[in-house]
Amino acid sequence: MQKPMPQSHGALPPPVAVRELRKVYRDIAAVDGIGFTLESGSITALLGANGAGKTTTISMLMGLVIPTAGEARVFGADMARERHKVLHRMNFESPYVDVPMRLTVRQNLEVFARLYGVRNLKGRIAETAEEFKLADLLDRPYGKLSAGQKTRVSLAKALLNEPELLLLDEPTASLDPDTADWVRSKLELYCRGHAATVVLASHNMAEVERLADRVIMLEKGRIIADETPADLIKRFGRANLEEVFLAIARRGAEDGEGAP
């Protein structure tokens, strides 16, 4: 099911190239020999039940976890050894990671803009605040914001450095439908405007259908599907991605492998 690695991308290395990637914790393979290459400007969803290996894969793409075998390269840099060459070209957003609660929105954005070496700091913060409807919230402590407002701040932080590679871990989890839709629109707009490459881990299949060009489905650390959402739906003969996901999950459960 795995797609072969393209041999050449011309002068520029691909945004993401994963080869025979494996991560074993004690005796359990969280990721078990996966491989894929992402093209510039693509949006790829990593899908799978809890424990399928999505977070471990993303963590290895960020260089926060060192693979047991294989390699994860971002813009040509081996993330286990050379991550600092490319970290300024990336960013990520996850509802499971916060920014400091006591700092105001402005202070948080300032700190991260400085960490990423953003030029014209004040201008960029004002621009981002405008874009994410944060202008009125800039002087409020992050900890006193609502969940939706916090997501907007996290997203603003993630896009401060105008990343070429954006890693999103369930970006709309726990958001109301209206806010989630707004977030998706912003992401779409950013990706189109900047030709950014996105890796998206999500349990929201409607979100994946709307945003993703490609779906990589993981089960027990292995890739079990790698194709466009439309092809996947067609191959399984289902009405939508949600039904495909459930079919795969239940098949796994019947096999005694995918029980939640």
Added chain:
Amino acid sequence: MRQASPSSAAASRLREQNGLAASTGRIFALVLRYWYVIRSSWPRAAELIYWPLVQMLMWGFLQTYLAQTAGFAAKAAGLFIGAVLLWDILVRSQLGFSVAFLEEIWSRNLGHLMMSPLRPFELIAALMAVSLIKLLVAMIPVALLAYVFFGFNVLSLGFAFAAFFANLIIMSWSLGLVSTGVVLRWGLGAESFAWLIVFIFLPICCVYYPVATLPPWLQPIALALPPTYVFEGLRAIVLEGAVVGHLMLKALALNVIYFAMGFGAFAYFLQSARIHGTLVQMGE
């Protein structure tokens, strides 16, 4: 697939990522982040001063009492207050270093930092700078009050005070590096290690008594620790008016070794955390 375009537009909005200026910028960013935290809450700032003040008052009054009843204590005016102020430099600086790092875990921000262009040595440099700032916030008012209440002027120790200060703060950073590394590797389950590590040095480093007081088997261990020379030096100045340069040089030589070991331990634990995946589970 969306249209790919060169990334030069985005890249031009970022500063140069390598070199001294870039590193300094990232260190400053992190120091600013901790400064904002201190500034955001007056109870936090007051807490920095609270324990050093309580300790100084307690030992100051005890010394005043002893001075009225015992000849030795009368002769050794300033000995206990000086010792407690120096001890607090070691404790506050180590806690300042470690707690600043713990803040990242408590606020679930460590992932953002580790994912940013911040290098490990820049994180360490920022933590060192923050520990120094917190120390000054805590100790300057307390040192002033020690003069007001008990007439003890820490600056009367002269150049020796600068040497004491430098040796203690370097040792505190070494301890901070080890404790931070342990928390990186084992998570918040090891948090108490960061809070308590320094206190094992209270009896061994002979803060309030000479090394000769220790049992013979413990004395070589005490003499292998830089703070021991600081407190011996304090006693030498206060009791005998002696020159302490040789003691400070020994402390400095040991500090170089301990700091290198601390840095090595931090790097080892960070790498171990990346291998065991504990960085991404931090705070859980």
